Amino acid sequence: MERAERDRLLQDVEAFCRALRPIEEQCYLxxxxxxxxxPLARVHGLLGMPVPVVHGGRGADMVTYARALARIGQEGTGVRTFFSGHSSIGQGPILAWGNDEQKRRLLPPSTRGEIVCAFGLTEPEAGSNPRELAMTYRRRGDEFLLNGEKYLISNGGIAGVIVTFAYPEGRTGRISAFLVETGRPGFSSESLEPKVGNVTADTVRFALRDYALPAANLLGAEGEGLAIAMDALVGGRLSVAAGCLGVIEDCLAEVVRYAKARHQHGKPIARHQLVQEHITAIEMHRITTEALVFLAAEARDASLAAPGDSTLRARADRLAAQAKLHAARAACDAADRSVQVFGGRGFLEAFRPGRHFQDARVARLYEGTDEILTLKIAAAVLGKDYQAFR
Ligand SMILES: Cc1cc2nc3c(=O)[nH]c(=O)nc-3n(C[C@H](O)[C@H](O)[C@H](O)COP(=O)(O)OP(=O)(O)OC[C@H]3O[C@@H](n4cnc5c(N)ncnc54)[C@H](O)[C@@H]3O)c2cc1C
Incomplete structure (x- = not known):
């Protein structure tokens, strides 16, 4: 991406974040x-940041996109989750695996915000192990009939298209991916409220009952679904890690400002050594997370530039997992410490640390739990023979 375009995109992100903040705060409370x-993301042209210009997007490379998501992450994990669902794991697989017709049909309207995208892998009985999916499909003429339920899907209630994964009926083959258009008969969704955090974001369960989909909505080849999902999750993990960097940056800005202004025992609390310990810990989270996020983003850029290179793909996969595992834990600890520095006010939702404290927790769950990523990283270090699960 050219420098001038990158600067323009980051300026648009900044303007979006400033306009959104008071509205987000009101909605949260x-x-x-x-x-x-x-609508605000549409005004600022942010609905296809990593989508090439030819498909209506901004053409951001992963490093620029990560910087944008970090800024958005400062506004809250729920806000950033919208972009992860829409762009990283929604538009991402369409871009990577869609045919020309699918890209032409879906990407431009999604970058204009006429269609929101989402990613439907998780089910009530299949989370960490997608091989346990129960959703099925069967062919009927030039259609597919889908049946089953997806659970905990971000943007699922506002999406026009959901990248959805299912087995052939009777498990006669491998998982396939479909572009489920939500307006058709047989689709129903239900909001999952109340949540622990991310209270302004859309999270739903949805069901498909004899849901008929044209054969043209098969994404990739039949049986390629798991590869599509795993590839999308590399981009998804990177987006979560970048958002967590933003959470840490915001926590740091909040505690620095507050600790200098708040006086106890005759001096600003910033002069108390134990408060300084929290500030150092948050700053250490910021610098280590930033380093890992941009290492992972560079690796993903290198891998996307050389699609056939399995070494680059494995490196991008591993670094995205490492960045996400580290960033999610660091963001939770940074939020916890910023609540502590704010004292009792930290426990009020009216202040930003308490909201980050509730919201960042989800980053240790979605797009690969801490445990799953820990095992994945160990397998990458030890070698395939030592994989804890397959
Ligand atoms: C707010 C929110 C938004 C979400 N958005 C989406 C979305 O847009 N799309 C989507 O598809 N999903 C989404 N998810 C779902 C999320 O990805 C899953 O919740 C997550 O993958 C974990 O699956 P699970 O909840 O079924 O937990 P489980 O898989 O049942 O895991 C429960 C516990 O067991 C541990 N565990 C499981 N297997 C192993 C193992 N082999 N070794 C060690 N420990 C193990 C887990 O780490 C976890 O601690 C979202 C979740 C939330 C909360």
Whole structure:
């Protein structure tokens, strides 16, 4: 991406974040979905940041996109989750695996915000292990009939298209991926409220009952679903890690400002050594997370530039897992420490640390739990023979 375009994109992200902040705060305190996020993102042209210009997007490389998501992450994990669902794991697989017709049909309207994208892998009985999916499909003429349920899907209630994964009926083959258009008969969704955090974001369960989909909505080849999902999750993990960097940056800015302004025992609390220990810990989280996020983003850029190179792909996969595992834990600890520095006010949702404390927790769960990523990284270090699960 050219420098001038990158600067323009980051300026647009900044303007979006500033406009969104008071609205997001109000929605959060009222614990309601932020219905202004999408229109504001549309105004600022942020609905296809990593999508090539030819498909209506901004053409951001992964390093630039990570910087944008880090800034967005400062506004809250729920806000950043919208972009991860829409762009990283929604538009991402369409871009990487879609045919020309699918890209032409879906990408430009999604970058204009006419269609929101989402990713439907998790089910009530299949989370960490997607091989346990129960959703099925069967062919009927030139259609596919899908049946089953997806659970905990970000953007699922506002999406126009959901990248959805299913087995052939009777498990006669491998998982396939479909572009499920939500407006058709047989689709129903239900909001999953109340949540522990991310209260302004849309999270749903959805069901497909004899849901008929044209054969043209098969994504990739039949049986390629798991490879599509795993590839999408590399981009997804990177987006979560970048968002967590933003959480840490915001926590640091908040504690520095507050600790200098708040006086106890006759001096600003910033002069108390134990408060300084929290500030150092958050700063250490910031610098280590930043280093890992941009290492992982560079690796993903290198891998995307050489699609056939399995060594580069494995490196990008491993670094995204490492960045996400580290960033999610660091963001949770940074949020916890910033609550501590704010004292009792830290426990009020009216202040930003308490909201980050609730919201960042999800980053240790979605797009690969801490445990799954720990095992994945160990397998990458030890070698395939030592994989704890397959
Ligand atoms: C707010 C929110 C938004 C989400 N958005 C999406 C979305 O957009 N799309 C989507 O598809 N999913 C989404 N998810 C789902 C998320 O990805 C899953 O919750 C996650 O993958 C874990 O699956 P699970 O909840 O079924 O937990 P389980 O897989 O049941 O795991 C429960 C516990 O067991 C541990 N565990 C499982 N297997 C192993 C193992 N082999 N070794 C060690 N420990 C193990 C886990 O680490 C975890 O601690 C979202 C979740 C949340 C909370």
């Amino acid at each position: 009222q614990r309601r979905f932020n219905d202004q996020l999408l």
